[in-house]
Amino acid sequence: MLETSARLLRLLSLLQAHRDWSGPELAERLGVTPRTVRRDVDRLRELGYPVNATPGTGGGYQLGAGAELPPLLLDDEEAVAVAVGLRAAAGQGVEGIGESSVRALAKLEQVLPKRLRRRVGALNAYTVPMLRTPRDRVDPAVLTELANACRDAERLRFAYRDHGGATTRRTVEPHRLVCSERRWYLVAWDPDRAGWRTFRADRITPTPPHGPRFTPREPPAEDLAAYVAKGVSTAAYATEATIRLHVPLAEAAAAVGAADGTLTAEGERSCLLRTGAHSLDLMVVHVSMIGFEFEVLDPPELVDRVRALRDLLSRGLDRSAGAPAADS
Amino acid sequence: MLETSARLLRLLSLLQAHRDWSGPELAERLGVTPRTVRRDVDRLRELGYPVNATPGTGGGYQLGAGAELPPLLLDDEEAVAVAVGLRAAAGQGVEGIGESSVRALAKLEQVLPKRLRRRVGALNAYTVPMLRTPRDRVDPAVLTELANACRDAERLRFAYRDHGGATTRRTVEPHRLVCSERRWYLVAWDPDRAGWRTFRADRITPTPPHGPRFTPREPPAEDLAAYVAKGVSTAAYATEATIRLHVPLAEAAAAVGAADGTLTAEGERSCLLRTGAHSLDLMVVHVSMIGFEFEVLDPPELVDRVRALRDLLSRGLDRSAGAPAADS
DNA sequence: CGGTCGCGGACAGGTCGTGTCCGCGATCGG
DNA sequence: CCGATCGCGGACACGACCTGTCCGCGACCG
Structure with missing residues (x-):
């Protein structure tokens, strides 16, 4: 029965599109009797896709999380x-x-x-x-x-x-x-x-x-x-970097994200960030965007890197309109 | 026939997992005769999921792109x-x-x-x-x-x-x-x-x-x-920004991406970037990471912004180990 | 030229899906 | 407290459809 298979797929699709459907609603959508809908639901359950049902007025069916992922039916x-x-x-x-x-x-x-x-x-x-x-x-x-x-x-x-x-x-x-x-x-x-x-x-x-x-x-x-x-x-860059951030640990943690490294508190108002070298660029960006005051502790190369960026920005400022080029 | 529906799903899954399957292979996997596999393939085609087949030795079935997306069967x-x-x-x-x-x-x-x-x-x-x-x-x-x-x-x-x-x-x-x-x-x-x-x-x-x-x-x-x-x-920040990048247009285009704004050439060695203000931060990052020499033309606020970042970096450098603080 | 593969017709057997009718239990609202 | 609504599932009869088997055809490769 090809039609049955197709209907099962459509049912799955409907259940994924809305959370709650009533039996009669589904029956009308699928063009079958509510009894057949119940049977289809049973079939889905037998296939391992749990369908929760709530009886009573305003009840309905909803697709739950099962042991394995059901086929995903996505619209365009x-x-x-x-x-x-x-x-x-x-x-x-x-x-x-x-x-x-x-x-x-x-x-x-x-x-x-x-x-x-x-x-x-x-x-x-x-x-x-x-x-x-x-x-x-x-x-x-x-x-x-x-x-x-x-x-x-x-x-x-x-x-x-x-x-x-x-x-x-x-x-x-x-x-x-x-x-x-x-x-x-x-x-x-x-x-x-x-x-x-x-x-x-x-x-x-x-x-x-x-x-x-x-x-x-x-x-x-x-x-x-x-x-x-x-x-x-990855020889060239296999070191670790350590940066001191002049913000409380909590604030840094909210901004930095687990992937970027490990944070350790250092007093009330600052913390240390140890990070893999390959996310140094990321760190520079974060520090820049969020505006944390920082201090590079460990790899001298990173200091060079920051300096290079600082100089790049300085050159840009010198070129830019009406820049008084006042240093901090 | 629950088993038929389940088999169709498994067939779809197999066809998505590998590009090429031979009929006998599929038959063994699904536990049916090759004849039934052919019928199942026909069923899939009838459902609108095109299955291409190539005859001859080393032939097989493969799922093609059809009018609509088939159910996606993903592994964990x-x-x-x-x-x-x-x-x-x-x-x-x-x-x-x-x-x-x-x-x-x-x-x-x-x-x-x-x-x-x-x-x-x-x-x-x-x-x-x-x-x-x-x-x-x-x-x-x-x-x-x-x-x-x-x-x-x-x-x-x-x-x-x-x-x-x-x-x-x-x-x-x-x-x-x-x-x-x-x-x-x-x-x-x-x-x-x-x-x-x-x-x-x-x-x-x-x-x-x-x-x-x-x-x-x-x-x-x-x-x-x-x-x-x-x-x-979005009043506060609804302006547009214009930045001159001191690199050829092609190089800038490769780095900037369509979402960030429009690029126009300006001679051989530089180009102009007009960008929505909300992606200014993005621009600063790009410019920084890639190392383009730049010049802010339009919104003076952006100049302030760049200067703020430059100063932040400068302060960080001053604090950092053995920084001679040499300006460019 | 032979082997392998996809394709599809025919047929028989039997399974399975469907609608219909029914009663049960849970839930909600009046 | 009762009735409406909904999900649940058994029973039954009809008929459709699925499966395996057997077959011949055409395409492709070595």
Whole structure:
């Protein structure tokens, strides 16, 4: 009974769109008798999607949270919102969800109607690509293409911009996309060189005609994330930074966010922030925007960095209209 | 035939998880004969979800993009990624998709298994709440609660922090959540005062026992977004800013993004950026991070702002270890 | 040229969905 | 306190539909 399946889907959709539906309402919407609605609800429950019902006047059905996620039935706008959100999350390279973001994005984009794809592309410009210099920003489309090649075990051809700027052409067997230190890496087997290689995604330009399937081989390590982290040897910048913020701990905590580092109180009116070096830029931004008085304690390089920014601003001020250039 | 419906869902899930499946593979996975798989595929096609098939050796089925979005079947990690992405998008208040983001988020959170909800909460800390001071940051949970009340037409009780800081208790009929100028507003009918009111979402603290349903009345305007924009009279900061960037247009375009304003070339080595005032902060950040030499042309207030930041950095440098405080 | 795969017709058996009718219990409002 | 409303579920009969099996066709690859 195709109609029954379709009706179950529509029922699920209705239950997701509104919280509360009465039996007769649903019956009319679905074009069946209330008895059949009850049976459909039972079917949903049997499928593992809990439907709560409240008897009495003004009662009704509502979809609850179950053991597993029911199929999501999104309307056009919601689908676009999801796609844009995922692109942003993937582009930022948020550690911990980055890889699932890309997988979900690939899944969605594969079935996204064309008319919606246009809107996603248009709106994507509005997602704030903060903290990424244009150089190492990754095109979400490239990411999904890499992810697709990984999950389908398709040979991948691409042009790779070398560290020095030279581009080489590669054909590899892609295995995993890994997000580490806010950067994307592709772990792949290079048959020409008969070895595992790690490529930075932002330097990859895929050349569409995909190759044939391959049978995946044993990955070079159990924990590929660790493997990549070790491989790329983030040497240049692996230090930790310590900053003193001249605000009470509570105020700093509200502004800083768990990802940026750990805060420890230091008296009533100041606190210490220890943060991974890769979020130093973020910290500078936060400090600037929120206006915390600060003091750089640990890595001298950060002092240089702040000074460079200060000088940049000074130069800008000198150029700007009617700037008396008065120092603090 | 419950089993048939369930199998269709599983088939859809399989087709979304991998791009390519052969008939026999699917048959084994689903526990039916290949003939039934063909029939199921036909059913999916009849439901409007196009399934492409390629004959011959190494052929198979793949889900294509159709007229409408098929139900999304996400695994745990993907669901978490979607939720985190949506929360981030909603929190940022991206114009144009903000409202759909919240709707989609509400839909998802309603059915999200508890174990996943924990992970979303934990990871949410990692989404970068940029550009929001702690004061006007909105809790995504509050947003979804407001959105739920709107779509279910449930009376809403909440405490409202007034502009002056005083809190009042309200009971209103919520109608729409509007995102304007990177802020969230709730448009609601206040029965006590018998009039329409616009509340800033970041000042709302809902008090959970929701009220009874109400029958929605005619909204105060066709275009509620415009209504809100007019109402909140963004007066204080409604100017436009003009900044000269001392880099070629192409380079600036790569870094700035469409949302931040319009760029116009000005000779070979510089360009002008006109931008809405509410993204000035964003601009300062961009300019800082990327290191563009700049010059503020238009609003003198922006010059003050830059100077304030410069001075903040200077003070920080003075305090910091071994800073020679050499000016540029 | 043969193997493999997708496609679809035909048929038989039986399962399962549907509407109808019914009584039960919970809840809310008068 | 009673009645209306709603969710719940058993019983029954009709009929539709789903499944497996068997078959031949066409396409594609090696």
